[in-house]
Amino acid sequence: MAKEYNFREIEQKWHRLWVERQTYKVTEDEHREKFYVLNMFPYPSGAGLHVGHPLGYIASDIYARYKRLQGFNVLNPMGYDAYGLPAEQYAIKTGQHPEKTTFANIDRYREQLDKIGFSFDWDREVRTCTPDYYHWTQWAFQKMFNSYFDEELQKAQPIEKLIEKFKQEGTWPADEKAQSDLLMNYRIAFLGETMVNWCPKLGTVLANDEVVEGVSVRGGYPVEQKKMRQWCLRVSAYSQRLLDGLDTIDWSESIKETQRNWIGRSEGAEIEIPYTLSKDGDEAGSFTIFTTRADTMFGVTFFVLAPESELVDKVTTPDQRAAVDEYLKYVKSRTERERMIDHTVTGVFSGAYGINPITGDKCPIYIAEYVLAGYGTGAIMAVPAHDSRDYAFAKHFDLPIIPLVEGADISEESYDAKEGIVCNSPITPDKSVEYDGERLCLNGLTIKEAIAETKRFVKAHNLGRVKVNYRLRDAIFSRQRYWGEPFPVYYKKGIPTMIPEECLPIELPQVEKFLPTETGEPPLGNAQIWAWDEKNRKIVDKKLIDEAAGIYPIELYTMPGFAGSSAYYLRYMDPHNDQALVSDRAASYWQNVDLYVGGSEHATGHLIYSRFWNKFLFDLGVSKKEEPFKKLVNQGMIQGRSNFVYRIKETNTFVSLGLKDKYDVTPIHVDVNIVKNDILDLEAFKAWSPEYATADFVLEDGKYICGWAIEKMSKSMYNVVNPDMIVENYGADTLRLYEMFLGPVEQSKPWDTNGIDGCFRFLKKLWALYWDKDGNLALTDDEPSADSLKTLHKLIKKVTGDIEAFSYNTSISAFMVAVNELSQQKCSSRTVLQTLPVLIAPFAPHIAEELWEALGGEGSVCDAKWPQYEEKYLVETSVKLGVQFNGKVRFDMLFPADATPEQMIEIATSAPEAAKHLEGMDIVKTIAIPKRIVNIVVKPKA
């Protein structure tokens, strides 16, 4: 009896030995080159892992193991993003403390992960919800509070420097409250009165990336705009650095592009517009507009303010007051969502007129919701001829439209393109205002030139300034929730004050109820022991709050999800350090993440916040690299493949896919776990639900064939495939191979169990290479044959190249080919067969360890040396070449491997096969492609 591939026994054995031997423990070692591999850590949800989750982990584990075999000191940690809404909502429903459910979920995750055989160093595990971890989240927040962004140096600086500057300038106020308010305008973490996305259903504010199409990402509840005092992070200060950094990192172009759009840099000009409160009135003030099309100043026919702008009140004339108020009321009644979907033109005349500084024209000022308060200055100059939104507005309110580009047809729509020659600017020479003897004239210039010329003019005559605007907004950093990091902040006479650094962490207090209080305070309002005793430096009962005694209320907000996930990669470097986020030694050694693997859905969330957070810590000298993630690979999503059975209406009879059109049927989702290769397991189906216990079937060829569809993997579609079942039936090595064999890592693809047998068969074949009929090792010390050496070295070359390129599916194909070849060659050479376990170790570590041990290898296969291929085994003795003539004739012939292109042409043209084609022809030219083909182009003799 040949020795069986008993994956259960092998995998259990090695899971045990890896733990006993601490195979995956890593320590800093300055004598070895480091390599840092990281996965985006998971949020441990109650549903456990499905087959989609491990995809990225397997991909990065393969790379980590490969790098280790190449001699690198590889850091490959794992942890949990443990704060989150689902645990809190579950707590609200059941009263169970979120920590309890979160930890239970973590245990379940860990159990599932362990079965797959990852090379994680679990000693470095982090959980964002434990005090020893969020200590450093709070610490970073305090550092941000005590820093400002120096525009000149383009980096964070201690706030003391700024205070010093104010003192020197004599602008430092004496009053403490005034000092606090002043500094709030500069601190990187600051309290700001801002428009926030308020989600009433969730009872909390949300960041911009947590809102999609006007509803919350979590739960899909409506979101409205509300002005609130919130903690914010001055992410926008880093806009330019966040943009520039993208050019230095190896990320996919699409993610970089998404981030560039999100940052939204636009170069333009701010121009001062004086206004009057009646057509012939005197100047009553001025406002500033922002434009990227300064060249269109001559086409301005009206101005527009955002309804939320503070200017609205100032420019509204008594006549128009009622109309404006009514319009503002209407705007306020609309939700974010309505405003987003419905783009009908609305607006109201304010009664005031803006004076175009270039033409001197007076144009009406409107108020309209199509202008956004949050971008630029909240005020625009409208050029209906060359902006589609202004055009629609002008048509609706019957305002003039002045074309400014030669040949542009604006009868039906505006001409928005930035191409063409400018005209009508000005229409007549006197139609422009003279400044210091100069008048602006753009006629005849290209649009690009005109923009530059206008900017110059505006700047030279002090009509405004050149300005770069960013779409990126400051991140709102507080949440009205329980299950998050508490702020280490108390309010001393209304002034936000930091709890001393030495007293951190401030632990999340216990509460009875996780809902907001009856008075509308956030859930932390339910905490009893939640006041700061300044003298004794400790947290006390809030009943004791007494300003005279130095006992103050503590902040009730908590931090958002991205707080804990923004710098976790630094913590993995030194997870047990209670003196610092990360020691200087560890940070200097590990530097930054060499390979980061995770989903592309974090492009505008985590991946921006993390880069921001790291840049801040870099400015502090804590992080050693400006960019946290050198290379990013976005693994695709695994979709579900649902199966259907077809029930004949009003019966309990099910008809197979091929015959269903003959009946009137209802498709019903059936659990994919009782379907194999689209064939339904009838007994399992009957047992699946009592309803089907007495089901009848109409079969084809004796089988019940199910229909299928690609859908999201979800419980309700019965298409969730759990990795545990695959591991149970085929083993972890097969699961790992199959997930990679499914297709390129970056690509989204449906989970389809149909092909898994191929990978399982491959492992069995690999296993079979090593054992004879009696179950003994079938190895010889004979010289390996040339064929088997060629097979081996071809494989080494292919696999090495493919791993580097993350092309795991093709390297697995190469393994399959190689094992088939070696099996056919009846290869039993120790030299060859000893190398295979090392090569397969990154993909299928369990079988690799077992074979390595059986062959008498030293220690773990993880510490073996990755083999080098040698060209000499790959050289062909002769090369097959085709000769191709003009037209379609062609034949194959053999050339010596070392033939030069000239010799190849010589041989080809003088070959007997060629003679009949060359008869009566002139050779126009000949081309030889090395090792491939000789082309001879001919034409009939003249």
Place this chain on the structure above:
RNA sequence: GCGCUUGUGGUGGAAUUGGUAGACACGCCAGACUUAGGAUCUGGUGCCGAGAGGCGUGUAAGUUCGAGUCUUAUCAGGCGUACCA
């Protein structure tokens, strides 16, 4: 609307980067061994055609001796984003 991205057999997907399209796997067909097979092994399998042969990488044109690969146009799907002036 804008930005990015992908279109190759019945299916998942290969293609040394401009050089024999369809590797490898699933599925299917035939055969072998079996009491049996959803086990194992062998062979076949892009399409049309009995055959010789012809046609084939979403569609149409172009560059080239040669195009799945490059260029242009066009169609279709996916992702992101959205009144950003």
